[in-house]
Amino acid sequence: MATDAFRIRPYEPSDEAAVYAVCLQTGDAGRDATRLYTDPRALGHVFVGPYLHLEPELAFVLADAAGVCGYVLGALDSAKFYRACLERWLPPLRQQHPKPGGDPARWTPTQRLYHAYHHPEVYFPDSFKDYPSHLHIDLLPRAQGRGWGARMVGRLIDCLAARGSVGVHLGLSAANLRADRFYRKLGFIELARVGVEHPQTVYLGKPLVAPRAVAGSGLSP
Numbered sequence: 001m002a003t004d005a006f007r008i009r010p011y012e013p014s015d016e017a018a019v020y021a022v023c024l025q026t027g028d029a030g031r032d033a034t035r036l037y038t039d040p041r042a043l044g045h046v047f048v049g050p051y052l053h054l055e056p057e058l059a060f061v062l063a064d065a066a067g068v069c070g071y072v073l074g075a076l077d078s079a080k081f082y083r084a085c086l087e088r089w090l091p092p093l094r095q096q097h098p099k100p101g102g103d104p105a106r107w108t109p110t111q112r113l114y115h116a117y118h119h120p121e122v123y124f125p126d127s128f129k130d131y132p133s134h135l136h137i138d139l140l141p142r143a144q145g146r147g148w149g150a151r152m153v154g155r156l157i158d159c160l161a162a163r164g165s166v167g168v169h170l171g172l173s174a175a176n177l178r179a180d181r182f183y184r185k186l187g188f189i190e191l192a193r194v195g196v197e198h199p200q201t202v203y204l205g206k207p208l209v210a211p212r213a214v215a216g217s218g219l220s221p
Contacts (some may be wrong), residue, residue, distance in 0.1 A: 006148055011059035011071070016052055017062065018068035020044035026138040029176045042097075042113040047136060048073060050089040054081060060155055062139065062148055070139035072152040076163050078134050082122045093117045123171065123194060130198055131167035131191065131205035133160045149162075152170070153186060161208040169205040180204075 011019070023044040027033030037043060051073035052059055061071035062124055075081035099118045100111035107115065135156055139149055169191060172179050180202065188204035195201055 002007065006062055006064045006069075006143060007147070008060055008062055008152055009146070009220070011052060011056055011061050013056075015061050015068055019048050019052065019059075019071050022068060022071055022138055022140055024047045025140060029173050030138075030179060036109045037166070038108065039110045039113075042110050045093055046113060046116060048205055050085045051075065051136065054084050054089065058156065058159060060151060060152060062143055064143070066142075069143040070137070070148065070152065072135060072137040072156045072162060074133060074135040074156045074168070076133050076160060076165055077119040078124050078128070078132055078169075081134075082124060085120070090117055090120065123192075123201070125192070128169055128203075128205070130207065131169040131206075133168040134167040135160075135168055135170050149182060150186060157206070157208060165208050167207045169203055171201050171203045174202050 017069065020041055024034055024037065024040055025032045027043045027047075032202060033043065036041065048071070055073075055075055058076065060072050061068045062072075094117050096115040097117055100107055100114055104112075104115070121203035135153065136155075137149060137152055139152075139216060145148075170183070170188070172183070174180075174195075183204050186206070188206045190202060191202050191205045192203040194203065
């Protein structure tokens with residue numbers, strides 16, 4: 001498929017189901033996780049839903065003739081975003097999905113996600129103060145290897161910088177070596193490695209430079 005068949009555009013509410021689908025189809029360290037979850041929206045409620053509803057202006061999709069095949073999502077102020085998740089996003093999910101009972105060792109992947117709705121793990125230490133924003137990106141296989149991931153990250157980074165962010169971070173599984181190489185080529189550096197078991201979560205960060213002032217744009221250098 002020709003490169004110009006793809007385009008990046010702002011997220012629209014009608015894209016929600018497609019974005020959730022991309023999340024599920026890339027949810028196993030970049031591989032299709034459909035087989036793992038009995039509730040196909042459970043994973044998206046963690047990794048895409050709060051961004052689409054709390055900061056839709058920082059959500060972009062990649063689309064081709066077949067539909068949405070990727071997304072990049074961001075939060076300008078991570079501390080504020082996580083507070084909003086706790087206060088506004090998670091309470092309805094907790095009502096819909098009670099905490100699972102029984103032996104946690106026997107929980108299904110879906111049940112583990114339901115537990116996470118009630119006991120979310122947020123990692124945003126003081127050492128990340130120079131990287132207050134964060135992002136999340138996923139692409140379906142048909143959109144990979146064409147340079148669109150870098151373009152999408154660049155699009156979001158420009159938006160974050162224009163809104164005054166001085167740095168952005170992200171987390172990924174240490175097992176996802178392909179993603180790790182991708183981000184490091186874009187100038188991200190390792191900030192932390194969390195977890196005593198494998199796979200660990202690796203956090204990477206990138207300082208941001210505000211865009212140059214453009215006449216009539218209203219943006220400062």
